[in-house]
Amino acid sequence: MSSERRGQIEAVVRGAVPYEQGLDALAVAPAGEVDPALFAAVTEAGARLWRGGWQPAELHRVVVRRGGTDRPVLGRVVTDAVAAHLRGFARRDVDERWCAQAEALDATVWWRADATYASELAARHRLDRVSALDDLLSLLVVLAELPPIEVLVPPPGTAPRPRAGGRQAGGTAVDEKLLERVRALLAKAESTGYPAEAETYTAKAQELIARHSIDEALVARRDGPDAAVVPFARRIGVDHPYESEKASLLSAVAAANRCHTVWSPDYGFTTVFGFDADIDAVDLLYTSLLVQAGRAMARDEPPGGKAGRARLKAFRQSFLVAYAVRIGERLGRAAEAALDAAPEAADLLPVLRSRDEQVRETMQRVFPRTVRGRGSRVDSREGWESGREAADRAAL
Structure with missing residues (x-):
């Protein structure tokens, strides 16, 4: 593999060479030198991020x-x-959750050789060569900007041996049939x-979830302080x-189920901390x-179009804010009722x-410094009222 090509690629990724200038240089260089170097750079960047805590679905x-x-x-x-x-x-050296995400993405080696990956990629997606090189180089720039994050799932090669009857090391067995x-x-x-009908189905689901969570807490009480049950994330x-409003809904659901959340808007995910059964x-x-919120919002929202676009956006944001607030109230009361009814x-x-x-x-160990998020604006009274009504109708 040409060290000169690797140097060119690294210079573009670091910003030492203007992007277009670097892409042009790679496009006119021999494909037999450029293609292997680009593929190796992508796989090495991926390996760095896997070791740094990123999981397949998150990076994708x-x-x-x-x-x-x-x-x-x-x-x-x-x-x-x-x-x-x-x-x-x-396979035995890869955590089951890592494997499950890879399978969900349909991650398979379809190309014939690493050295010809760029050419095969172009043919597979009907791209010209420069566009394929542009995509690979752009991806390297994106990957280089991502920092390490907390390792929540052991990366390949470091997976602990699963405990008999347990779902993961340090966790408790979860009844998959119940889930x-x-x-x-x-x-x-x-x-x-x-x-x-929706209320009947979801109320039964909530009942099963609450019963399992309470049973787990009772087991922990009987087993005493030495029980190997620790919180995960x-x-x-x-x-x-409307990701901020959706994150608020996730936070409300988490709070009602004895979990805590940290929202990372730059990366598009919320980290939920709690015990396995509660996170499930x-x-x-x-x-x-x-899903229920989306269906109710589509039914109640005003007509869109260019003239009504701002009104529609305000309606949807206000709807989701109200929906999250009201769902949090309902779930909180449901959780208290389940606890009162427990033996x-x-x-x-x-x-x-x-x-x-x-x-x-x-x-606090994972996120020693967090900032309380700002509340979302409510600019549509009809959206707020519709959102609360939809939350009242939502099946819990």
Whole structure:
């Protein structure tokens, strides 16, 4: 591999050479020297980020966000970098969650040789050679700007051996059959056009989630302080548009389920801190409620068009703010009712307080300095009122 080409690529990525000048130089250089160097630079950048805490789905999301609709190939190249990285590890040495994200992205080695990847990429996506080089070089610039983040899932090659009956090292066993039942109930709630049916399905799902979480706390109380149950964190993607308002909804759902959140707008995800069963509840409920909110908002919103675009945007933002506030109130009351109805409810309170302290300590260790976010503006009274009404109708 030509060290000269690697030097040219690194100079463009660092900004030492103007981007267009660097791209032109690579475009006229021999493909047999440029292509292997570009692919190696992409895989090395990916490996650095995997070691630095990034997971496949997260890196794919942030690259797609920054690349925009004008560069759809960038996300595909990230997926290929995942596949290339996994070639160096046996399946048993890769965490199940890492594998699941790679499979969800359909990360497979489809190209014949690394040295010809750029040419094969151009042919696969019907690009001319300069456009393919431009995409690869642009991706390298994006990857170089990303810092290390907290390692929440062990990168390939460092996965701990799973404990018998456990979901992950240090975690507790989660009944996958129960989660499947919850997912099925929420899917029915999202698909039905009848609010009463949706409420029945989702209320049953919430009941199952709350019961499992309370049972886990009771087990922790019986096992005593030496029980190997520690809080974890999970990053949940929050997508355009109205991502700040969606992050507020996620925060409200998390708070009702004894979790804490930190929103990272630059990267498009919220880190949710809590115990496994509670984070599962947050993930499932947030996804379902977001679907229900979107359906209600589309039904109630005013007509758009050029003249009504500003009104429509204000309506949607105000709708989602009100929806998040009202859902938080409803979920909070539902959580209190579930706790009051639980056996040994009085004995549970000290356990829940202790677990909350553990979660807070974990969050503060990962994010020692956070800034309280500004509240979203409410510029549409009809959007606010519609959002609260939709939250009242939402199935919990």
